[in-house]
Amino acid sequence: MPTLTTNLTGWGRYPTYSCELERPERYVDLSSSVHSQIARGQGRSYGDAALNENAYVLLTERVNRLLELDVQRGILRSEAGVTLADILEVIVPKGWFLPVTPGTKFVSLGGCVAADVHGKNHHHEGSFGDHVISIELILADGSQLLCSSTENSALFWATVGGMGLTGIIGEVTLKLTPIQSGYVKVQNHTAENLGQMFSLMQDAMIDDRYSVAWIDSMASGSLLGRGVVMCGHHAVEDELSNNFHSTNIPKINRSIPFDCPSWMLNSSSVSMFNALYYKRESGKREPFISSYDSFFYPLDTIGQWNRMYGKRGFVQYQCVVPDSLAFEGITLLLQKLSASRRPSFLAVLKRLGAEGRGMLSFPIAGYTLALDLPIRDEGLFVLLNELDEIVLRYGGRVYLAKDARLSADSFCSMYPRYDEWLKIKQRIDPENKFSSSLSRRLSINEGTR
Amino acid sequence: MSDAVLILGATSAIARATAVAFAARGDTLYLASRDEDELRRISADLRLRFGIEVHFGLFDAEATETHEAFFKSVIAIMPTISGVVLAFGYLGDQVLARDFSVGKKVIAINFTGAVSILSICANYLELLQHGFIIGIASVAGDRGRQSNYVYGAAKGALSLYLQGLSNRLYARGVRVITIKPGFVDTAMTYGLPGLFLVASPQYLGERIVGSLGKSADVVYLPWFWRYIMLIIKCIPEPIFKRMKL
Numbered sequence: 001m002p003t004l005t006t007n008l009t010g011w012g013r014y015p016t017y018s019c020e021l022e023r024p025e026r027y028v029d030l031s032s033s034v035h036s037q038i039a040r041g042q043g044r045s046y047g048d049a050a051l052n053e054n055a056y057v058l059l060t061e062r063v064n065r066l067l068e069l070d071v072q073r074g075i076l077r078s079e080a081g082v083t084l085a086d087i088l089e090v091i092v093p094k095g096w097f098l099p100v101t102p103g104t105k106f107v108s109l110g111g112c113v114a115a116d117v118h119g120k121n122h123h124h125e126g127s128f129g130d131h132v133i134s135i136e137l138i139l140a141d142g143s144q145l146l147c148s149s150t151e152n153s154a155l156f157w158a159t160v161g162g163m164g165l166t167g168i169i170g171e172v173t174l175k176l177t178p179i180q181s182g183y184v185k186v187q188n189h190t191a192e193n194l195g196q197m198f199s200l201m202q203d204a205m206i207d208d209r210y211s212v213a214w215i216d217s218m219a220s221g222s223l224l225g226r227g228v229v230m231c232g233h234h235a236v237e238d239e240l241s242n243n244f245h246s247t248n249i250p251k252i253n254r255s256i257p258f259d260c261p262s263w264m265l266n267s268s269s270v271s272m273f274n275a276l277y278y279k280r281e282s283g284k285r286e287p288f289i290s291s292y293d294s295f296f297y298p299l300d301t302i303g304q305w306n307r308m309y310g311k312r313g314f315v316q317y318q319c320v321v322p323d324s325l326a327f328e329g330i331t332l333l334l335q336k337l338s339a340s341r342r343p344s345f346l347a348v349l350k351r352l353g354a355e356g357r358g359m360l361s362f363p364i365a366g367y368t369l370a371l372d373l374p375i376r377d378e379g380l381f382v383l384l385n386e387l388d389e390i391v392l393r394y395g396g397r398v399y400l401a402k403d404a405r406l407s408a409d410s411f412c413s414m415y416p417r418y419d420e421w422l423k424i425k426q427r428i429d430p431e432n433k434f435s436s437s438l439s440r441r442l443s444i445n446e447g448t449r
Numbered sequence: 450m451s452d453a454v455l456i457l458g459a460t461s462a463i464a465r466a467t468a469v470a471f472a473a474r475g476d477t478l479y480l481a482s483r484d485e486d487e488l489r490r491i492s493a494d495l496r497l498r499f500g501i502e503v504h505f506g507l508f509d510a511e512a513t514e515t516h517e518a519f520f521k522s523v524i525a526i527m528p529t530i531s532g533v534v535l536a537f538g539y540l541g542d543q544v545l546a547r548d549f550s551v552g553k554k555v556i557a558i559n560f561t562g563a564v565s566i567l568s569i570c571a572n573y574l575e576l577l578q579h580g581f582i583i584g585i586a587s588v589a590g591d592r593g594r595q596s597n598y599v600y601g602a603a604k605g606a607l608s609l610y611l612q613g614l615s616n617r618l619y620a621r622g623v624r625v626i627t628i629k630p631g632f633v634d635t636a637m638t639y640g641l642p643g644l645f646l647v648a649s650p651q652y653l654g655e656r657i658v659g660s661l662g663k664s665a666d667v668v669y670l671p672w673f674w675r676y677i678m679l680i681i682k683c684i685p686e687p688i689f690k691r692m693k694l
Binding site: 001003005021023025026028062065066067068069086 | 460461462484486487491494497639640641
């Protein structure tokens with residue numbers, strides 16, 4: 001297969017590595033013979049998960065055919081290179097929705113399995129892998145193997161959340177969720193500080209199928225953790241007035257066409273934005289109807305928003321702190337961040353439900369905090385190491401799909417099922433054909449030291 | 450009114466994008482190529498995304514003796530056929546193509562195979578007295594260059610054939626359009642050095658189908674290739690042969 005040598009980054013635009021790209025167009029060409037390769041769908045993991053320095057990256061974007069849709073039972077079989085956006089375009093008009101969706105629809109189906117992504121409904125419906133009926137995995141020897149929770153189940157749960165390191169995910173069969181409309185009924189709740197934020201998020205009366213909190217990361221002192229909890233559910237017929245009977249959705253109309261200068265996002269501009277956003281969102285006291293796009297994918301309407309952070313890119317730091325000590329842990333993390341005066345344009349807090357079965361899956365019962373942090377200087381990495389220490393102390397972990405800088409030791413401590421995973425990896429891929437810059441950084445094939 | 454279109458060589462990226470553009474109009478499609486697995490996948494995808502009727506069948510451009518029977522089977526399944534897109538092609542390795550055993554295959558697919566199946570399609574549409582044939586040739590057929598002259602010769606011959614066919618079928622109400630793509634971002638060109646102004650397959654697909662609504666019979670895609678090729682064709686031979694193109 002022809003290759004293209006190019007400098008490649010993840011969505012965070014850090015780090016940059018020279019990689020050899022292969023871009024198959026036929027399904028059979030997914031099984032390429034080259035050594036050291038990693039599949040890459042839409043390149044929406046933030047760090048180095050879909051990079052492979054001086055080695056091969058297999059682009060799956062053209063192997064993206066929808067294969068089967070059972071409209072009665074809501075079961076979709078598709079090639080893994082397809083985007084969630086493409087899937088939604090087909091399934092929403094037929095009354096179905098994705099069972100779990102991350103905050104962008106411009107990700108590949110295979111990527112959702114490999115990172116075992118979660119959405120705003122994890123506390124009710126688990127992560128993406130919980131809704132995958134089966135996958136067809138292309139192994140190191142080129143053979144295809146059907147894996148599900150009943151067939152080759154160990155390999156299945158090593159692949160769900162396995163960051164593409166067990167093989168190439170060729171096809172995915174997914175259980176969809178029924179909806180009555182393409183709209184979401186949303187209710188915002190304002191929290192003036194973190195204490196209020198936690199009590200809102202724990203309140204069963206307020207909770208809804210989907211919930212997510214935006215936090216003003218620049219607020220400190222008595223306002224630390226202030227923000228807005230946004231709850232919603234798929235609107236049913238009765239909740240819609242006549243104005244909302246179309247499934248028409250707004251298309252992308254804005255884009256960031258250039259790299260913003262790095263001074264643009266500084267602590268005062270972000271503070272100002274946050275204050276305005278807080279005012280706007282907390283002003284929405286009545287429930288309102290939103291399109292599924294603007295509820296689930298607010299940032300997708302701004303193409304290439306990652307360029308906002310300038311040429312040097314940014315790191316998204318997403319961690320989870322287990323339930324019992326979550327308030328304490330998140331407080332410490334936010335205090336540390338706020339004291340550092342590093343602006344985080346985006347700070348999101350979400351509840352996660354019980355731990356799933358994916359051996360390297362991120363979610364555990366608790367609260368997850370996600371921060372977008374532009375790279376200005378090396379000091380950021382010092383701060384993030386300090387955040388790691390807090391997360392470790394509280395028994396939490398960092399999300400590999402977002403990560404660009406975690407140490408191998410921290411990874412081992414954070415993922416207790418890693419040894420179990422490694423046994424399967426070494427059995428199924430003894431020559432470590434599937435590897436990535438992330439897997440080498442985390443010494444993922446070397447075991448616990 | 451929607452058409453029923455046969456796409457020959459339906460598994461290439463340009464053909465797939467063209468099928469998508471026809472599907473978006475609600476047309477019925479028959480996809481043909483040598484690769485049954487890919488045909489099944491692409492057909493399923495088009496049905497799901499566009500809710501259209503899609504058939505597929507095996508077709509080998511090189512096996513000209515099978516073309517009659519193949520076309521009969523298309524008519525049997527899709528009797529309303531009104532359009533044909535010839536999208537198959539084979540670039541081959543130019544260095545290897547210096548050896549006739551390799552060059553022969555380039556000609557057999559791009560020219561001989563194309564003429565074989567198009568003759569059958571043309572005769573059918575001529576009787577029907579309406580419809581269209583779209584042939585995908587190449588800018589490589591406009592002037593012989595050392596880097597791909599066997600492929601260029603075959604595609605250039607195809608262009609001439611399509612031109613003649615257009616002339617013959619005009620009076621019978623059948624439109625014949627020659628598409629001359631420049632560089633397109635497909636598996637054929639992926640990673641090749643020295644490419645510029647590369648167009649996406651989606652752009653090609655939309656413009657190929659869009660050409661039916663326009664008057665030009667020879668369409669360069671993207672449009673500026675008409676002028677690039679005009680300049681290239683104007684270079685005097687004594688200079689041209691000294692250039693490394």
